Amino acid sequence: MDVRTAEDVIPSCMLAPLLRDLAMCADDRFGILAAAEHDLPLAGIVSGEAVLALPRHRFARMYGAAAILLAEAIGRDAPVAFAARRDVIAMLVTALAPTTTLREAVERIVQFNVAIAQNGIGITLTHEEDGDRLVVDLSSTLQNPPLSLTAAGLIFLVNVLTWLGGTKSKIVEIGLPLEGRAINDPCLLALDIPISLGRGRTYLQFAVGALDEDISGRPFLATEAMELIAHDPLFSVRKRAPISGRVSALFLECELAEAPVPDRIATAEHLQLSPSTLHRRLKEEGTSFLSLRSTWQQKMAKHLLGEAALNIPAIARRTGFHDARTFRRAFIGWTGQRPSEFRRENST
Numbered sequence: 001m002d003v004r005t006a007e008d009v010i011p012s013c014m015l016a017p018l019l020r021d022l023a024m025c026a027d028d029r030f031g032i033l034a035a036a037e038h039d040l041p042l043a044g045i046v047s048g049e050a051v052l053a054l055p056r057h058r059f060a061r062m063y064g065a066a067a068i069l070l071a072e073a074i075g076r077d078a079p080v081a082f083a084a085r086r087d088v089i090a091m092l093v094t095a096l097a098p099t100t101t102l103r104e105a106v107e108r109i110v111q112f113n114v115a116i117a118q119n120g121i122g123i124t125l126t127h128e129e130d131g132d133r134l135v136v137d138l139s140s141t142l143q144n145p146p147l148s149l150t151a152a153g154l155i156f157l158v159n160v161l162t163w164l165g166g167t168k169s170k171i172v173e174i175g176l177p178l179e180g181r182a183i184n185d186p187c188l189l190a191l192d193i194p195i196s197l198g199r200g201r202t203y204l205q206f207a208v209g210a211l212d213e214d215i216s217g218r219p220f221l222a223t224e225a226m227e228l229i230a231h232d233p234l235f236s237v238r239k240r241a242p243i244s245g246r247v248s249a250l251f252l253e254c255e256l257a258e259a260p261v262p263d264r265i266a267t268a269e270h271l272q273l274s275p276s277t278l279h280r281r282l283k284e285e286g287t288s289f290l291s292l293r294s295t296w297q298q299k300m301a302k303h304l305l306g307e308a309a310l311n312i313p314a315i316a317r318r319t320g321f322h323d324a325r326t327f328r329r330a331f332i333g334w335t336g337q338r339p340s341e342f343r344r345e346n347s348t
Helices: 012-025 027-036 042-047 056-074 082-096 102-115 147-165 223-231 235-239 243-256 264-270 275-284 289-307 312-318 324-335 339-346
Strands: 009-011 053-055 122-128 131-137 171-175 202-206
Touching: 009 012, 009 056, 012 027, 012 042, 012 053, 012 056, 012 147, 027 042, 027 056, 053 056, 056 147, 056 223, 082 102, 082 147, 082 223, 102 122, 102 131, 102 147, 131 147, 147 171, 147 202, 147 223, 147 235, 243 264, 243 275, 243 289, 264 275, 264 289, 275 289, 289 312, 289 324, 289 339, 312 324, 312 339, 324 339
Parallel strands: none
Antiparallel strands: 009 053, 122 131, 131 202, 171 202
């Protein structure tokens, strides 16, 4: 049985509004997507009869494909083809790589967007008394874009800025030119950012001074992560999660996989952070990698000594120690007992 953690999957119902709009506006294009995803009941997802746990990369690919197909259907000009989307994202990431502040990054996003022909979205940066705003306009190339398509554009921008800015959210409000209607798009709501309706334009509002902060701890972006930045509606929420919780989640994954507890360098690499940034952020949360690792090592060691048929050297390796002697010394420090004594008293 394939068992995945919550971070590995996204419920298919979050696709429903975009798929529904695609089916209503362009049934032929909905058929193209359904043929490409032939093993999924897309009609059932639209109706709510089928709620599946989709792997993140597959969800992101489908969400992006549906958004582009819908933009093609209602656009005055053809947007960037889906096949070329990853190349465009890679170009944007390359353009953002030298930036040192969020303001510089946002200005480059605006410039990059202007430089791409037939991009399907207009982006401008404005300066207001209550902070800077990134104004998003889909109407220049799209006729009456539905909320689901607006959400897809906002998600991309929020995700890119979250990737650049780290775990601290710099976006304090989403403005939408909608009157008297509830927001029911789950992807937009998943951003967990306050939404103000009845605004003249669609925008992302930044906290005062937020764009002038330095960018620090920007992770290396692997190629396979580009679609997640573009189209995963939970990307920004996951990135804003406490680092200590993400470290503990990694330790749990290692335990379930019967893999050794990783060291600080391997953990930082997994979280797409530098070791120094990992240290700093854990310190901000009132803890440290050594403290989290020691707590997990103790828990795992007790579990393995009490239930597993592993010898002491094997348990030492599983808990991240180089040799049995170092493990025994640490275990005595934790419990006041030798591992063999604990095993005799607690084995099942």
